[in-house]
Amino acid sequence: xxxxxxxxxxxxxxxxxxxxxxxxxxxxxxxxxxxxxxxxxxxxxxxxxxxxxxxxxxxxxxxxxxxxxxxxxxxxxxxxxxxxxxx
Numbered sequence: 001x002x003x004x005x006x007x008x009x010x011x012x013x014x015x016x017x018x019x020x021x022x023x024x025x026x027x028x029x030x031x032x033x034x035x036x037x038x039x040x041x042x043x044x045x046x047x048x049x050x051x052x053x054x055x056x057x058x059x060x061x062x063x064x065x066x067x068x069x070x071x072x073x074x075x076x077x078x079x080x081x082x083x084x085x086x087x
Contacts, residue, residue: 009040011047013054021046 010017020041028038041047059065064072 009038011041011043011051013051020044 011020012018020043022041022044024042025039026042027036028040029035030037043051
């Protein structure tokens with residue numbers, strides 16, 4: 001199993017690592033060892049708004065938001081079948 005890369009991280013938005021608006025950070029711990037594995041930004045309201053806006057644009061552009069519920073049902077059915085076959 002791959003381990004997390006140690007170090008400080010930015011925020012990922014639109015496929016890019018960005019510097020957060022705020023300055024506060026939080027240390028993430030490995031639950032197995034309780035050792036620090038990364039420092040990540042806590043984020044601000046501005047960061048959250050930007051993330052929601054980005055996610056909304058991606059959702060609309062994906063075609064998933066199209067009104068064809070039957071197509072979504074087919075896709076989810078294939079996903080469920082693949083999961084059932086795997087486990």
